[in-house]
Amino acid sequence: MSADFIQLLVGGILLGGIYGLAAFGLSITFGVLNVLNLAHGDFLMLGSLLSYGLFVWLGINPFVAAILVIPAFMVLGVGFYLLLLKPIADKPPHQLLVASILVTLGASLFIEDITAYFWERPVTGISYTLPPMEVAGVVISSTRLLVLLFIFALACAMQLYLKKTFVGKSIRAIVQGREGAKVVGIPISRVSALAFSIGMALAASAGAFYVTLFTVTPVMGIPLTIKYLCVVVLGGLGSIVGSVFGGLILGVAETLTAYYCGAEWAPTIAFVLLILILIVRPEGLFGAKK
């Protein structure tokens, strides 16, 4: 393998890590609430702006900010759930689908517009970089590597939480079957609120990394949400391992496509993968067969 190829592979994996973290937040809300949260990307955006503020005005390191935003967005998440999603949670499937798309899309438009008005900077980026590392001719961005390590740590912690604690188990139970979970006495509403707030906090946390690597605009939410939905479907619903792997696969696939087929074809690969996985294995790579 040439150095170029390894460089691309490394680049793709580092990129995929960020996809994975945000996608998992989405996956968990989708799994527990059966709601396609179109405002997910907007919470990532808000998380980005908050950590930008922490960095610029208080001088807080973006990696610390990534942890600080978690409690703030968990509170916000519970509020969002109680106000907007709880009232529609018990509708029959078709009506839930329609209602949830209306509610989350409306929330997304609302958030974007209000943010764009009050946040006068159209493009936000943190000029925070760490000196890159060079190993055998391959340049590795230390910032991205750190992001990737952080994401793996967070993913492991989440995985432990889901496997070992009672609440974590309840979340998984609801993903597997809402009715069954109800029967065994899991307080669906409370667990849903928690799951939603976790999803939101993960999005915000991913946003903190996002703003250190890329630029953020108030209106970027919906395209991002679509991309993360591709990752979720690729990896399988409610599976943290699936989301991380889905993210890595997408990251590597995009990077390789851009290099070998031309950068203009990179955006198509997400949809090609999506259509492929839906035809071959609709439950996703790591999803449980229903």
Place this chain on the structure above:
Amino acid sequence: MEKRFLAFCLTVALVIGFPFSAMAGPDAIHIGATVSQTGHFSSEVGPFKRLMTSWADLVNDQGGIMVEEYGKKLPVKFTIYDDKSDQATAKKYYERLATVDKVDMMLGPYSSPLTLAASTAGENHHIPFIAVCANSPKIYSRGFKWLVGVIDLGPRYTYRYWEMIKTEGKAKSVAFVVEDTIHPLGVFKGSQKLAEDAELKVLSSDIVPANTRDFTPIITKLKKESPDIVYVSSNIPFAINFMKQAKEMKLNPNEYHCIHHSGIFKDALGSAAEYVIGQSYWVEGMKLGDTQLINDVLKKADISEPRYPWSPAYVAAFQILQKAIENAGTLDKGKVVQSLKNLKMETVLGEARFAETGYGSINTYPSQIQGGVYKVIYPPDVATGKHTYPRPPWE
């Protein structure tokens, strides 16, 4: 029952065909425009409604614009709508400006796509239409008779830069990274030819989708090619992402050229923006004639030039508009458009005149960020600084 329905339908029809009435008369000069207050262009021209009304206030404080036919000065009155950065909406409002508000002249919306859609209203209703920030050759290749544009064609956007490179004769090769949207693509097409004329070798041209955020593959390729100049033809967010990652991956060409490198670019990149060359219409201290009007209008509108570097082009458009009416001495639309076509004047951004097909003569100057300040580096008679080439490499 049926009666009630008929009544209902009539109400609906009345509401729909709402008789939007407006007055036009010699009491004022009515100018129509749309501004992208919302949508994706709002970050680029969001507050520009203030720019227009501030200029109108300044002119009206002095009594307005002299119109000989009426033997008096008439105040300027703007009618401005929000086009939502959307073509259909822009077209709709320009139709409205033409048919309901009955304006005397129109100022174009921001960007080429919106102008392409909106300018048909001027043409169909025979109203002089001044395009401001729109320079796609497509706009002027349709044979429109009621359309002029303030700025030069997109492909010529950076011709002064290539002239400089040719004169200096130091750089030998260039690689293009192009954002796939109408303006950057147009600039690239012209630049490719101009670069070849300047005897540079074009090593590669990557046309990249607008929402690309990760440039690892392209930077990997560029490192292998090691061109003298990396020319990034793009809008600002794209350029910020590219430059940040280029620094992270230690891509060290002799020169970076990012066609747009406004204040947002500089703030988001910090030290990585140093020595980047871009294009400016105007910077503080340039010897371009009387630029006091730029300062006055921008100050009154509370708009900063480094943040909105295309704002001086609007000031030039205002001057052109005023001069055209003064020269015509009437508000007769046919005469005003004739006077526009024959216009030749000194604006705050240098000489303005219009080609046969309607595009203008105002163009940008290459400027380099040196110690956080924008310095125009070519041509020497207007320059405020010297070109640093090659740039000191990143460690």
Place this chain on the structure above:
Amino acid sequence: MVFYSVFVLLWIILAALPWLGFSYGVVWIFLLAVSFTLALSYDIVGGYMGYMNLGHSTFFGLGAYTTAILLNQGFNLFTSLLAAFLLAAFFAALISYPLFRLRGAYFALATFGLISLIEVLTVNLRDLTGGSGGISTPPGNHMLPAYYMVLGVAAATMVLSHSVARSKFGLGLFSIREDEEVAQSFGVPTSLYKGLALVISSVPASLVGGIYVWNMTYVSPESVFGLEIALSPIIMAMLGGTGVMIGPLVGAVFITLVQEFLWTKVPYFHLAMYGTVLVLLGLFMPGGIVRTRWVKPFIQRLGLGEAVEYFKNVDAERMS
């Protein structure tokens, strides 16, 4: 019969509009009729059949681009429009196979992704489509003929939608919405019906796409594949009420009116208000305007009672 006479009357009024001096009204109704046709044709799949096709604007875009390309090749408008709708119908038939293996949110997501895929293709196939710069078509003032054509297509779509709802095929679509397994076991050819519904809904969308571009004389990827054009017809259909023909009409008129008055009177927070309306709609009015307590009796007298009754349970829920 009341129903038909009302619509015939409405159309006569609209057709007379250009001769009454409402030239801005013509532009306005033109855009309204485009949105309405999109909303109504969306509803055949989204409302009747219950598959939320977020990618409906793909057909609009395909129609627009095919027409623009052929017009520039020197073909006349009718040939171009014919080609546009044949191509869109063929495309709909082609994608129906993989897409209808999905349901619910998955289907919605995949169709949403489809728009971006086609947009990327249009941007990348520069020689054919003019790339991101778009293509201009031969210039000219086509407002008036385009207005009548769109009115015609809109009326035809209403007739189409109405006859689908009254047919055995329509009944099959309703049964798929309620329970696909049961429908299948009762002998409804679900795969065929689903594909057919998508093809039928693609035709009006591609036609208005073609007329739209002929009138605008310019088309670019973002203008036909953007978020606004993708979502607003669907929002209109849902706001008015899905699965009943009058729903999209009410929704389209309502949203366009609200936009017109909000947009010209209040300078900021347009999208935020729009968003708030959507949220409230999702929370309190899932059946749409036509199924609210105040409007429903009205609609029933128009002879559209059964379709409205369909969401009986929704109404009962709210009453309690």
